[in-house]
Amino acid sequence: MTNIVDVRELTKRYDNGFEALKSVDLSIKQGEIIALLGPNGAGKTTLISTICGITQATSGSVTIGGHDNLTDFRAARNLVGLVPQEINLEPFEKVMNTVKFSRGLFGKAPDPAYLEKILRSLSLWDKKDDRIMMLSGGMKRRVLIAKALSHEPRVLFLDEPTAGVDVELRKDMWDVVAKLKEDGVTIILTTHYIEEAEAIADRIGVIAKGEILLVEDKDHLMKRMGKKSLKIELIEPVSAVPDALSKYGLRLEEGHLVYTYDTSLDRTGITSLLADLQTAGLQMSDLQTQQSSLEEIFVSLVAEQEGAA
Amino acid sequence: MNFQAIRSIYIFEMARFFRTLMQSFISPVISTSLYFVVFGTAIGSRIQEVEGIGYGAFIVPGLIMLSVMTQATSNASFGIYFPKFIGTIYELLSAPVSFWEITVGYVGAAATKAMFVGLVILGTSFLFVDITIQHPIAMLAFLTLTCLSFSLLGFIIGIWAGNFEQLQLIPLLIITPLVFLGGSFYSVAMLPPVWQSITMFNPVVYLISGFRWSFFGAADVPIALSLFAIGLFTALCVGVIGWIFKTGWRIRQ
Numbered sequence: 001m002t003n004i005v006d007v008r009e010l011t012k013r014y015d016n017g018f019e020a021l022k023s024v025d026l027s028i029k030q031g032e033i034i035a036l037l038g039p040n041g042a043g044k045t046t047l048i049s050t051i052c053g054i055t056q057a058t059s060g061s062v063t064i065g066g067h068d069n070l071t072d073f074r075a076a077r078n079l080v081g082l083v084p085q086e087i088n089l090e091p092f093e094k095v096m097n098t099v100k101f102s103r104g105l106f107g108k109a110p111d112p113a114y115l116e117k118i119l120r121s122l123s124l125w126d127k128k129d130d131r132i133m134m135l136s137g138g139m140k141r142r143v144l145i146a147k148a149l150s151h152e153p154r155v156l157f158l159d160e161p162t163a164g165v166d167v168e169l170r171k172d173m174w175d176v177v178a179k180l181k182e183d184g185v186t187i188i189l190t191t192h193y194i195e196e197a198e199a200i201a202d203r204i205g206v207i208a209k210g211e212i213l214l215v216e217d218k219d220h221l222m223k224r225m226g227k228k229s230l231k232i233e234l235i236e237p238v239s240a241v242p243d244a245l246s247k248y249g250l251r252l253e254e255g256h257l258v259y260t261y262d263t264s265l266d267r268t269g270i271t272s273l274l275a276d277l278q279t280a281g282l283q284m285s286d287l288q289t290q291q292s293s294l295e296e297i298f299v300s301l302v303a304e305q306e307g308a309a
Numbered sequence: 310m311n312f313q314a315i316r317s318i319y320i321f322e323m324a325r326f327f328r329t330l331m332q333s334f335i336s337p338v339i340s341t342s343l344y345f346v347v348f349g350t351a352i353g354s355r356i357q358e359v360e361g362i363g364y365g366a367f368i369v370p371g372l373i374m375l376s377v378m379t380q381a382t383s384n385a386s387f388g389i390y391f392p393k394f395i396g397t398i399y400e401l402l403s404a405p406v407s408f409w410e411i412t413v414g415y416v417g418a419a420a421t422k423a424m425f426v427g428l429v430i431l432g433t434s435f436l437f438v439d440i441t442i443q444h445p446i447a448m449l450a451f452l453t454l455t456c457l458s459f460s461l462l463g464f465i466i467g468i469w470a471g472n473f474e475q476l477q478l479i480p481l482l483i484i485t486p487l488v489f490l491g492g493s494f495y496s497v498a499m500l501p502p503v504w505q506s507i508t509m510f511n512p513v514v515y516l517i518s519g520f521r522w523s524f525f526g527a528a529d530v531p532i533a534l535s536l537f538a539i540g541l542f543t544a545l546c547v548g549v550i551g552w553i554f555k556t557g558w559r560i561r562q
Binding site: 049052053054055056073074075076077078080082084086088089090091092093097100101102103104105106107108109147 | 400402
């Protein structure tokens, strides 16, 4: 898969000396959904703003579709759509007019049929003549997406698109994103909602303090860093872990045993544990496994970085 | 050149103007009528003629210039400041549009609005005084140049302004006094010699004088000097905008 966005040694230092991006390298593959996770102030929005040309980089380069975003900015920006974090819309303007304006800015001739298709797909068609100020917060967010899609971009940046929207709308947005991916649009998403990244992303990037900590395939990441636990429910609960099982580092939970193991290892130790349980004379009533979520992985990664700093 | 983008910015800005069309139309009509009542009738009746022109007719070019300069400045400054204020500037900055295209769109719309106001005032003037425009093409050229140059100035103010107070500061404290003291309602020749010399440092004098020449064929300063002054002012504004766009001052972080 070819890269559609290439970020090389991108640094952004503000006048007050604060370094929002520290020599960031990031390659985004064509057609993928990549989620950038990071705590507040990590540099997610700065990274997106710099790629899109809103913020001037101190050093480094950005190419989009092979076009440098400074020297060949027209070709580069033509490929990009941006949904900002804040709901930035002109309150007195009508929905259709503001979407038409966005399309025009990108040099595209009017195409009422295409705009109708977008507005219908975002359930905005019956609001097309409403003024922005009359819309709910969720609807305004949809308008931002419609504006970003109005010029048929190949790369779409979504900066926390579901912040503050209800669960139903969030799920609707995920459907929209999935549909865009089907159409071949590359999507870069920043989010605070780990479940969002878990649900829709192909790859995960973790950013903290202006540095990319990792970029990895979501499934690989969860497999690599995800710990699994095996809960062994006993017919007769015990008050302490038997000495014969001490080598497994078991935890006691309401009289039952919990074994934590690493999924990336060839031997997890489960087979020998079960055999030793039998030897110890313990009888099982049930077994349950549980995998750590992306959120737990994310928290541990950021905590590691903070510990290292 | 992204003509489609220029067109979109222009249409979007003009839509704002059309949303308040009655206000845009009625306001200059009323203020012009009031000026004619106060200056033309009350004061003008005591001033017989200025340079052989009835006082009511004499103030028409100044009245037009007063409104055109303030309208062009405020329209252009608001036009670019508002997207900064509400955050929609991100769209301009991330679009494949050069800064010059952005300028042409905003300044073009602001100049059109100011031109409209200028023509409304001229139309209203015909209701009060008998005027013959001696050089109509020159009049339109001066009007257009003034609209454009002051829209450029307004655009700079809009980029510079960090709040609504600053947005009003320069039009209120600099432009309005300069226009009032620039011979809008009097001929520079009516001033004492010392004030005549001081007035010549006011750039607006040259614009009003040139515009008045297009109406009556008489001016305080030579027409070539007026043209040079407006050309210099426009070039200065273009230069400042060029620098702003090169450095991203107050636009890009």
